[in-house]
Amino acid sequence: MRLTVISHAPLLRRRLSRRVAVLLLAALPLLSSAAQAEGTLRIAKQFGIVYLLLDVAQDQKLIEQQGKKAGVDIDVQFLQLSGGAAVNDALLTGSIDIAGAGVGPLFTIWDRTRGRQNVRGVASLGNFPYYLISNNPRIKSIGDFTPKDRIAVPATGVSVQSRFLQHASQQRWGDKGTHQLDPLQVALPHPDAAAAIIRGRTEITAHFASPPFQEQELARNPAAHIVTSSYDIEGGPSSATVLYATETFRRDNPKTYRAFVAALDQAATFVTAHPEQAADIFLRRNGSSIDRALVLQILKDPKVQFTVAPQNTLKLGQFMQRSGAIKQAPAKVGDYFFDDPLIAGGS
Incomplete structure (x- = not known):
C-alpha cells in the first residue's frame, strides 16, 4: 500500500504569516512611538529675549550637535505660544516635550501633576529682572493703583508676572491682601501690552513685562517708569523663566534629555562670551525690528546673568503654597527640578 504524505507546511506557514502580520500591525504604533521617542524634541517658547538661549541653540544647532556626540540624531521642533496656561496645557496633552514658561507656571504644574506626570524643571533660562512698568506718573508704588487701572500680564493668576504681583501685594498688605490687585490684571501678550504702554490713552496703565518689551517701553514713552521689579520682590537676582x-x-529619552541640557549650557557660555553675535541671532530668529543697541544693552546689563542653574526660585514656590495657589510646599530645589550636574547648586 502506498502512503501519501500530505505536507501541512505551506498551510502552517500561511497561518503563521497571517499571525505574524497581525502581530506586527498591532505593534506598529508601539514600534513607531518607541522609534520616535528618543531623538524627537518639541519645545515650546514664548515671546522675548528671555528665550535667547533657545534661540542660540536653534540657530547654532547645538541640540543636534550634542545629540550626535551622544549617538542620537535629534529632530528639534520649536513652537511659539503665549502664556503659562497655554504652555502647561500643551505639555499635559502631549503636544510638546519641553515647556518654556515662568517659574510660577512651573510650580502650578509641578503641584498639579505630583504622583501622575510628575512634571519638574529641566533648567533655567537665566536671571533677568522683570519690571512692572506704568505710563501714569501718579503710580509710583503698587499702593497707588486704583480700581480704574488695568495691569497687563501674559496670563492672569498663572503667569510668573501675576505671581510676582501677588507676592508684592502680600509683602505690602499682608496675607489678606495677597489678591488685592488681582481684579486689575488683564491677560495680554507682551507685544500688545508694550504697544499699549508706549501709545498710551488705553485702559492699560501698567504692564508687568519682560525684556526686551520693558526696555522698549522705557525708551519710547517718556512717561513710562519702573514701579517695582522681580528682583525687588524676591530679594535679589532670580530665575523667572524656566524649562x-x-x-x-x-x-524614556535619556540621551535626548542630556543633549538638550548640555546644549543650553553651551548656549549660555556662548551668549556670555559673544553678546554681539547673540544679539544678531535674537534679531534674526525673531524677525525683530528692535534697535540692536537696545538688545545689546540688555545682554550687557550686569543684572542679567546667563546660567542654566535656577537661582532664588524656592521663595516664590513657598509663597504660592502659603497663599493657597498650590497645595504642596517645596522644601528644596530638588523637589521641583530634575537632578542634573549642570544645574547643581541651584536655589
Missing part, C-alpha cells in the same frame, strides 16, 4: 518636562519624557 520643564514630564518624568516620562526624561526617563
Whole structure:
C-alpha cells in the first residue's frame, strides 16, 4: 500500500504569516512611538529675549550637535505660544516635550501633576529682572493703583508676572491682601501690552513685562517708569523663566534629555562670551525690528546673568503654597527640578 504524505507546511506557514502580520500591525504604533521617542524634541517658547538661549541653540544647532556626540540624531521642533496656561496645557496633552514658561507656571504644574506626570524643571533660562512698568506718573508704588487701572500680564493668576504681583501685594498688605490687585490684571501678550504702554490713552496703565518689551517701553514713552521689579520682590537676582518636562519624557529619552541640557549650557557660555553675535541671532530668529543697541544693552546689563542653574526660585514656590495657589510646599530645589550636574547648586 502506498502512503501519501500530505505536507501541512505551506498551510502552517500561511497561518503563521497571517499571525505574524497581525502581530506586527498591532505593534506598529508601539514600534513607531518607541522609534520616535528618543531623538524627537518639541519645545515650546514664548515671546522675548528671555528665550535667547533657545534661540542660540536653534540657530547654532547645538541640540543636534550634542545629540550626535551622544549617538542620537535629534529632530528639534520649536513652537511659539503665549502664556503659562497655554504652555502647561500643551505639555499635559502631549503636544510638546519641553515647556518654556515662568517659574510660577512651573510650580502650578509641578503641584498639579505630583504622583501622575510628575512634571519638574529641566533648567533655567537665566536671571533677568522683570519690571512692572506704568505710563501714569501718579503710580509710583503698587499702593497707588486704583480700581480704574488695568495691569497687563501674559496670563492672569498663572503667569510668573501675576505671581510676582501677588507676592508684592502680600509683602505690602499682608496675607489678606495677597489678591488685592488681582481684579486689575488683564491677560495680554507682551507685544500688545508694550504697544499699549508706549501709545498710551488705553485702559492699560501698567504692564508687568519682560525684556526686551520693558526696555522698549522705557525708551519710547517718556512717561513710562519702573514701579517695582522681580528682583525687588524676591530679594535679589532670580530665575523667572524656566524649562520643564514630564518624568516620562526624561526617563524614556535619556540621551535626548542630556543633549538638550548640555546644549543650553553651551548656549549660555556662548551668549556670555559673544553678546554681539547673540544679539544678531535674537534679531534674526525673531524677525525683530528692535534697535540692536537696545538688545545689546540688555545682554550687557550686569543684572542679567546667563546660567542654566535656577537661582532664588524656592521663595516664590513657598509663597504660592502659603497663599493657597498650590497645595504642596517645596522644601528644596530638588523637589521641583530634575537632578542634573549642570544645574547643581541651584536655589
